[in-house]
Amino acid sequence: MLLRNVFTKTVRDLRWPTFWVSLGCGAMTAYFAILFPTYSKLIDLNSLLEKMGPAAKLLGASMGDASTLVGFLHIELFSMILPAAIAAFAAGVASGFTAGEESRGTIDILLSYPISRRRIVLEKWLALSLACVVAAVVLWVFAIIGAAISASVLPGDRLAAALVMLVLLGLAFGAIALAISAATGNRGASIGLTVALLVVMYLVDALSAIVDGLGVIRPLSLFRYYMGDDPLRAGLNFADAAVLAAVAAVFLVIAVVAFERRDLAA
Amino acid sequence: MAPAIETEGLTKSYGRARGIIEVDLVVEGGQIFGFLGPNGAGKSTTIRLLLDLIRPTSGKARVFGLDVHRDRLAIDRRTSYVPGELALYSELTGRQLLDYLGNLQGHVDAAFRDGLVDRLELDPTKRIKSLSRGNKQKVGLVAAFMIRPELIILDEPTAGLDPFVQLEFEHLCEEARNEGRTVFISSHQLPEVEHLCDRVGIIREGRLLAVEAIADLKDRALRRLEIDFGEPVSADVFAGLPGVRDLVVNDGTLRCTVMGSLDALIKAAARFEVRNLHTVETSLEEIFMAYYGSGEGIEAGVAGEAGHVAA
Incomplete structure (x- = not known):
């Protein structure tokens, strides 16, 4: 049933990675949501962060109010751990889409059937998008259940807005990784470059809060659009979402064009 | 009717010695064609150009009169391919793989496919990764023949086949030819394919040296x-x-x-x-070498050893 076409085959290939990423991120979020009241009684996080001063901002605590669950989740998860996890997942998977088939040698057989290179890239991409959405939905459910257990306030629509941004960020980095691997056939280079870009962009965004000069290049960081407008509190910023979606789309097009033009590895 | 395969000045340069140079090859339909040459002569390069996996530096290639790049999907519907380095989705079972490839093709006659599985004595319930090289080859052969393509391209198909499968493979090729289909087999060993082929082309150092009917060669035995x-x-x-x-x-x-x-x-x-x-x-190999080989090749050929064309 899952072997009907490249899309369903890719869904099948991704079923376990998606399961574990969803479960991991979901459980982590639920854990923080459940334990939040205990934490906030034990430690006054806000004063702790104040004492840390600028260093706290490096950890992503640039605008959180740790006395609420929303702020707490923002600081603890949405600023660093979740985007890193979803971006690494998407980039790791996407980098293997064409380069993996090439290095295994299966691309020869696949392309000898009536399916175009473009279609292969797009169907695999669709499967990755679905996997990211599934992970986000699981995370939403876990977080809402966790918040309910600890009787904390966590608006479902705002959480959903933050997760939309999370998925878009993951897809943007996934598209970058896909473009590099589709253009070069080199999965290692694709993962390496994408992770390096992720770290640099994160640091540019985090440091721009404390280093004046970085403000100029901050718009180049995808993290600026991801949490720049704090969707957990303010809801979805459509302009920011459009930027991330556009980046993903542009790199997807680059991936398709590059892959269509290249000599494939023997 | 357009030839099954037709190349005009087909050239692929890789900078160094590899690649092919100005290959003009015509393979008419309804025959078994042997594409012979030593390892590294350009056989796989030619095949990968025909499949549009790589793009020519210059020249043209057509299959059924269709451009191999522009009309790719139309050609793919009528063609199948078994690569030399056969790589399959190792996590799938033989059955799953055949289902997947059949679905990509669109329509496969399940009864015909199962008949092939039986003939080759393939156990389709085993995962590909647990199969021996010979059994993997069987999966590749079933995948290639099950869609009843008008053109079957096989890159070094006989390597690693046991005698039984080799025989079935030859029957499959002959049946396909008798039904008017075209089989294109590359090999570096003429003795392995000479009894199977109607015509052979020989390629050496990227250049197509000759195309001959086996019968003509035998006349010149x-x-x-x-x-x-x-x-x-x-x-x-x-x-x-x-x-x-x-x-x-x-x-x-x-x-x-x-x-x-x-x-x-x-x-x-x-x-x-x-x-x-x-x-x-003398074997056809020696004849070939006598006509088209280099000086050292002739000596090696006349010495009578059934060695490689490349001796």
């Missing part, structure tokens, strides 16, 4: 002959007979090489008392 006569004979009687070369007459013993028919020589010899006659038919 070289035989080495030695006749012991009961009396001394004169060389003059045999010199100048059609096809006779390298004539040496020593008392009552004649040695020579004959190209093509033995008729004239035997009739001439019949006038004398013939005590014994030895003949050694």
Whole structure:
């Protein structure tokens, strides 16, 4: 049933990675949501962060109010751990889409059937998008259940807005990784470059809060659009979402064009 | 009708010695065509160009008269391919893989496919990764033949096949040919495919040297002959007979090489008392080498070892 076409085959290939990423991120979020009241009684996080001063901002605590669950989740998860996890997942998977088939040698057989290179890239991409959405939905459910257990306030629509941004960020980095691997056939280079870009962009965004000069290049960081407008509190910023979606789309097009033009590895 | 395969000045440069140069190849439909050459001669490069996996530096390639790049999907619907380095989705079982590839093709006659699985004695419930090389080859062969393609391209298909599968493979090729389909087989060993092919093309160092019908080659078969006569004979009687070369007459013993028919020589010899006659038919490999090989190749070929074309 899952072997009907490249899309369903890719869904099948991704079923376990998606399961574990969803479960991991979901459980982590639920854990923080459940334990939040205990934490906030034990430690006054806000004063702790104040004492840390600028260093706290490096950890992503640039605008959180740790006395609420929303702020707490923002600081603890949405600023660093979740985007890193979803971006690494998407980039790791996407980098293997064409380069993996090439290095295994299966691309020869696949392309000898009536399916175009473009279609292969797009169907695999669709499967990755679905996997990211599934992970986000699981995370939403876990977080809402966790918040309910600890009787904390966590608006479902705002959480959903933050997760939309999370998925878009993951897809943007996934598209970058896909473009590099589709253009070069080199999965290692694709993962390496994408992770390096992720770290640099994160640091540019985090440091721009404390280093004046970085403000100029901050718009180049995808993290600026991801949490720049704090969707957990303010809801979805459509302009920011459009930027991330556009980046993903542009790199997807680059991936398709590059892959269509290249000599494939023997 | 357009030829199954047609290339015009097809060239792929990789900077160094690899690649192919100005290959003009025409393979008419309804035959088994052997594409022969030593390893690294450009066989796989040519095949990958035909499949649009790589793009030519210059020149054109057409399959069924269709451009291999522009009309890719139309060609793919009518063609199948078994790569030399056969790589399959190892996490799937044989059955799952055949289902997947069948779905990509669109329509596969399940009864015909299952018949192939039975004929090759393939266990389709095993995961590909647990299969031996020979059994993986079986999966590749079923995948290639199950869609009943008009053109089947096989890159070094005979490597690693056990004798039973080899035989079934040859039957499959012959059946396909008898149904009017075209089979294109690359190999670096002429003896493995010579009895199977209708025509062969030889490629060496990226250049197509010749395309010959096997029957024509056989007509030009070289035989080495030695006749012991009961009396001394004169060389003059045999010199100048059609096809006779390298004539040496020593008392009552004649040695020579004959190209093509033995008729004239035997009739001439019949006038004398013939005590014994030895003949050694050279392999097609030697013939090929004699006509198209390099100097060292001829020596290696005439030495009679059934070695590689590349000797």
